[in-house]
Structures are given as C-alpha cells and as structure tokens.
Amino acid sequence: MLEPAHQVDHSNIEHEQLNRARQDAEALFRPRPNRAEPSIRSGDAAANQASARKPRILSAITAAPDGAAAILEQPAVAPLSTPATRDRLSAQRREIVGQQQKLQAKLETIDAELRAIAAYEAAKQTNDPVRHHRR
Numbered sequence: 001m002l003e004p005a006h007q008v009d010h011s012n013i014e015h016e017q018l019n020r021a022r023q024d025a026e027a028l029f030r031p032r033p034n035r036a037e038p039s040i041r042s043g044d045a046a047a048n049q050a051s052a053r054k055p056r057i058l059s060a061i062t063a064a065p066d067g068a069a070a071i072l073e074q075p076a077v078a079p080l081s082t083p084a085t086r087d088r089l090s091a092q093r094r095e096i097v098g099q100q101q102k103l104q105a106k107l108e109t110i111d112a113e114l115r116a117i118a119a120y121e122a123a124k125q126t127n128d129p130v131r132h133h134r135r
Helices: 010-029 045-051 068-073 083-126 129-134
Strands: none
C-alpha cells in the first residue's frame, strides 16, 4: 500500500479537468476584446485608416433599374381562366399524351424482344448437345 503522501486523488483531477473544459467552452462564447489600433508608421493617418479592416455592409436595392419595373409588374403567367389558355393547355396535354402512348408502344416492343431473347437463350441451354455429352 502506498503512503498517504503519495496517493493521488483522482476525483480532484477529474474535477479540475471538468472545470478547465467548462472554462474553455465559456471562453468560446465570450465577446473578444477590441484589438489595439495598429501603430501608425507613416505620417499619413488617413491611408492607414482606409486600409484598416472594416465590416462589409451591403446596401439593399430600393428601386428597379429603368424598364425593369414594368417587367416586374407584369404577371409571370397569363390568368388561367381564359378560354384561349384552356385550349392551349388542352392541346399541349393531348400532344404529350400522344407522345407518351408512342413511347409506351416502343417500350412494349423492346420488352417483347427481350423476352424472346431470354426464351431463346433458355431453350438453347436446355437443348445444347455439347452440354449433354459433357455430363
């Protein structure tokens, strides 16, 4: 057994580590003190002030450029309640449905060919005379 002078209090060390971690975390959120102003090496204080780091502030645009205001005021899409709009959309829909039907027919043709190829390959494997002689 170690003498009492040489024993280490582990709970005290853990407590100190926890306190240090807490202090480090709190330091992350503390406001930083202002930096000292850079020393002026030349006699031109205005030039040094202009080159000093300043926050970037962007101004908001308050008015649209010439001509853009009229474009912004126009609705992006014509009102949907007009008969011309309804007719145009119906015609577009019919055209797309027709294209979709043509594509579906092509897909069915391709699928039929793929099924035929798969059936041919399966039949070829079962009727292959070379395979039967090797067994």
